[in-house]
Amino acid sequence: xxxxxxxxxxxxxxxxxxxxxxxxxxxxxxxxxxxxxxxxxxxxxxxxxxxxxxxxxxxxxxxxxxxxxxxxxxxxxxxxxxxxxxxxxxxxxxxxxxxxxxxxxxxxxxxxxxxxxxxxxxxxxxxxxxxxxxxxxxxxxxxxxxxxxxxxxxxxxxxxxxxxxxxxxxxx
Numbered sequence: 001x002x003x004x005x006x007x008x009x010x011x012x013x014x015x016x017x018x019x020x021x022x023x024x025x026x027x028x029x030x031x032x033x034x035x036x037x038x039x040x041x042x043x044x045x046x047x048x049x050x051x052x053x054x055x056x057x058x059x060x061x062x063x064x065x066x067x068x069x070x071x072x073x074x075x076x077x078x079x080x081x082x083x084x085x086x087x088x089x090x091x092x093x094x095x096x097x098x099x100x101x102x103x104x105x106x107x108x109x110x111x112x113x114x115x116x117x118x119x120x121x122x123x124x125x126x127x128x129x130x131x132x133x134x135x136x137x138x139x140x141x142x143x144x145x146x147x148x149x150x151x152x153x154x155x156x157x158x159x160x161x162x163x164x165x166x167x168x169x170x171x172x
Contacts, residue, residue, distance in 0.1 A: 002159060005143070005144075005147055005159070006064075006159070006161060008060075008140060008143065009060050009061050009064045009140065009144060009161060010061065010161065012057045012058070012059075012060055012061055012136070012137060012140050013057070013058060013060075013061030013062075015053075015057045015133075016053070016054045016055075016056075016057035016058035016061065016137075017054075019050045019051075019053040019054035019057065019133070020050070020051075020054045022046070022047075022050035022053075022054075023047050023050040023051050023054065026043045026044075026046045026047035026050060027043070027047055029043050030043035030044060030047070041122045041123055042121060042122055042123030042125070044121070045119060045121040045122070045123045045125065046123065046125075049125070049130035049133075052130065052133065052134060053130065053133030053134070053137075055137075056105075056133055056134045056136070056137025056138060057133055057136065057137040057140075058137070059137050059138070059140070059141040059144075060137070060140040060141045060143065060144040061161070063141060063144045063145070063148075064144055064158075064159070064160060064161045065160060065161050066158075066160055074086065075087065075090075084152075084155075087152060088149070088152045088153065091145060091148050091149040091152050092149060094145045095142070095145040095146055095149050098138065098141045098142040098144075098145045099142050099145075101138045101141070101142075102135070102138040102139045102141070102142040105131070105134050105135040105137075105138040105139070106135045106138075106139065108131055108134075108135070109128050109131045109132055109134075109135045110128075112126070112127045112128040112131055113126070113128040147159065
């Protein structure tokens with residue numbers, strides 16, 4: 001199961017990287033086409049869709065690398081049982097929030113598809129298509145939070161995709 005979960009986290013991280021390349025391609029296409037006097041419809045819109053997809057698809061991958069912003073002012077001063085309880089509460093709260101985000105993201109995709117919602121830009125893209133990346137990213141983030149919450153409940157450390165580089169490598 002751990003191998004499958006890590007594969008999912010890495011796959012969404014790789015997809016996020018590809019969407020960042022998509023942002024680059026759309027921006028360059030827009031710039032070059034303007035200089036050549038050619039009008040390419042929707043490059044700005046598609047760059048935005050790629051940026052949103054990259055952001056959401058990278059959430060779980062970043063979380064499982066321990067790279068999300070954490071405020072450790074209180075937690076670092078605790079030890080033993082109180083620290084574990086506070087860490088568990090933080091994971092439970094994160095699970096609740098990511099579950100809400102996942103629920104509403106999936107609901108948005110379903111409603112956009114049902115109502116044939118299209119973008120207001122010149123591209124007239126059915127909105128459920130770019131929203132799908134947001135929903136997938138939110139669902140995988142929920143999966144990552146549930147994963148860590150279950151491990152924490154069992155008294156085991158969270159499963160990270162790689163070991164942290166140390167406190168000197170990050171500023172919290």
